[in-house]
Amino acid sequence: MVASVEDLDRTVTIDRSRVVRWRKLGWWVLGVTVALNVASMAVPALIDHPLTTGRGEIRVYLDVFSEGNLPTWWSVGLLVIAAVCHATAGALATGRRVRGAWTWFVSAGMLGVLSLDDHTSLHERLERIGRQWVHFERFPGYWLVPGIIAGVLVAGALGLLAARLSGLARWCMIGGVVLLLGSAMGMEAVQGLLVAEGESGPIYVLVLHMEELGENLGVLLMIAAAVRSVTITGQGGRFGLEYVSAGATRRD
Template sequence: MTIDAKARVEAGDLTLVIPRNRLVWGLSATAGLLLVAHLLTSLNRYVFGLTFFGANDLYVLFDMWDEVSIPSWYSVTLLLLASGVLTIIAAGKRASGDRYARHWVVLALIFLAMSIDDSADVHGHTSYTLHAMFDTGGFLAYAWVIPAAALVALVGIAYLRFLFHLPPATRWRVVVAATVFVFGALVMESFEARYDTLHGVENMPYRLMVGVEETLENAGIILFIATMLSYLSALASEVRLRFPRA
């Protein structure tokens, strides 16, 4: 990211130039580093057992299973970034009177809701409630995947026509991104639930599964962000945000 100081001085404007490829690579590298940190701290806790000052703190900070951790914050940030990009696209579509403008608005709100869910662990609380009500077990022990799968199916059906109006390259990248994310969020979560009922969560295999799950989710979101940025750049060469002086 660079700031065009000359434009700011001469015209009272602040120009931010964000190279799309660098941003995507930066997001991907960060996700990879967080996975490495999660695996190393988990290995130390469950396999090597090395004791040193701050060892437990590092484990807690980089534990992908913990909702209050750096990886959790990063996942929320990715979802918010995706929502922000979608909001910009939606604004452009509404301004041009595009027939699918509402779809873009709703999609931006969906990602915003996902970020809230990830931050406040709404799905976790829902899971406890459903598990207590219906005594789910095995692959459905984390019962939130049941309504989540239904919601995914409903959104998929509702957005079929929207999906097919997208350019082919964009369409298939969205499909791949969604598939990767859903596989991590629902399929891997179900396997974790099954493993949890048999062996519990305080062991290395479970933490490895969590690492795979969270990394797949992050990869899906990053691919989606990259796809939307590419789509946005095809719509407009630049995006300007104006904050008029009162």
């Protein structure tokens, strides 16, 4: 296969430009994600103060179980960033007329919906529907019943993109979907079983935070899938974006 003059010119331009690295920023974002999760568990457990125990302001602000807390704000932010990254990759892929570029927009839309759900706890409002369908003796997770249908739709929308990608980007996307849905559905089910058995102590708290961390790590992997699909170059104070087609070799 003979490369066109346009492709050769693009290669020369990228070679002369400095490829922007995102690894350091990625490690910082990962560190903050883990730190917030650990702080939510550690602060009330290690600091005995009215502000950090019971309904103290600091505990409520850091507690992932409460509404309107710092970890939830961070999670929503990650989902919004993921949606923007996927939409950007979709726009670049469309510009290059890449086949299946529309799957980036489907994924971006779904991530946007998930950010809305995380911010408004929309999924928990499915509990009323679940109670109309089934009845459990002690298991409280009624929203999981209709939630399974929603989970299949999410997996399908995000899976369309994973099927179009290749290499590390595909594995990042697959791993992200598995972690996100596995944590959201699987860990919620485990929490329900623990509550049904009367467990609300350290084990329940650990599972709750495993769910939150797993969801965030899944979103980070999906952000990585978009970053792996785009080359960002800088030259003379100017930056450029280039979509890396499926099967193409990315310069690191």
